[in-house]
Amino acid sequence: MATQTAVPHHTTLDDAQGLALGVFLSSLGVHVLAHLGLVTGQTAGLAVLFAYATGLSFGAAFFLVNLPFYVIAYRRLGASFTIKSITCVTSLSIIVEMLPQIFPLGPIHPAMGAVTFGALTGLGLLAVFRHNGSLGGVGVLALLAQDHWGLKAGYVQLATDAAIFAIAWLIFPTSIIVWSLLGAVVLNLVILLNHRRDRYIAI
Template identity: 65%
Template sequence: MVTIDETKVRHTALDDAQGLGLGVFLCGLGMHVLTHVGLITGQTAGIAVIISYMTGWSFGAVFFVINLPFYLLAYRRLGLEFTVKSLVSVTALSLVTDLLPFGFTIDTLHPALGAVIFGATVGIGLLAMFRHNGSLGGLGVVALLVQDKTGFKAGYVQLISDAVIFAIAALLFPLSVVGWSLLGAVILNMIITFNHRRDRYIAT
């Protein structure tokens, strides 16, 4: 029988680079789909999307700025490596989301399918980043911190914060937009809840 200790692996720099790179790309792809169909999401990205819709500012730029205050918390609680990886990942995602429209355009996409694609791609992308000790900063840092300290699953923490963001969004957007957006957020968070298990995957 294999014990947890026997399943430990050590990630190389190349392992981390490809894992974080894949995660950023999948998250960027999901955000491109989300904004194309005019939906919203939760977490820090959701706040950035709402601000972007209301002001016309670039999502990438808003997302980068909003994340800045969270790096101090990440450094104090989760270490330098996690903070640097998160900073690099957030910067990369900001660039990817701004550049994708130049090479990938979508003709027709129903909001329901867009929500599913968003939830699946971003959920898998975040899993890849979590497994390489990275994140997209913001409220995700808080969720990971709560899970590591209390055992309360990161997915549930994100669901609670999403509920607050969606309640505010319901005052600003049509209920159809909020409804389809909620579908995407639920899919994303359920993927993280069922698959982000440190007792199943341990890496150093």
């Protein structure tokens, strides 16, 4: 008779270091994105558009855009997830504001910048996801749409990204959109190929 292996649980220290690493890597990725003036999808993409429309910095816009999603996250995914997400979003907003002063960047080819953004932010999101946190609210909204209207969460997120890039195409030069799409593809491939519940079972 096969014995069932107990699923290991993350300790508080595990979560703290995993979330901190995820936020740090994602902040570096967003720093490159902002330095090159590129755009992306999800909540970060909404923040880029909001910052462009209002003149706010990305960090401030990212923090404000996420505020409405916390109520949804609390009701849908619980207090622990919501607290971790608030902490991660707030930390990323602060770090992104600081990085231009403490880690200034020089000329970067847009292709290299886009790939760097996608890889760093994708790895950062993986770390955050694996410790039951998030860096944005569009995913939560997608889960809500799936629960209430039967829409697949993945399709909701794709539709949101398509809308963000369509709006961005009306505002930014075509070259910016092309390089931005490259970064979004790299980011999503990192998540798609590595975020596997069947291969990573700690909770």
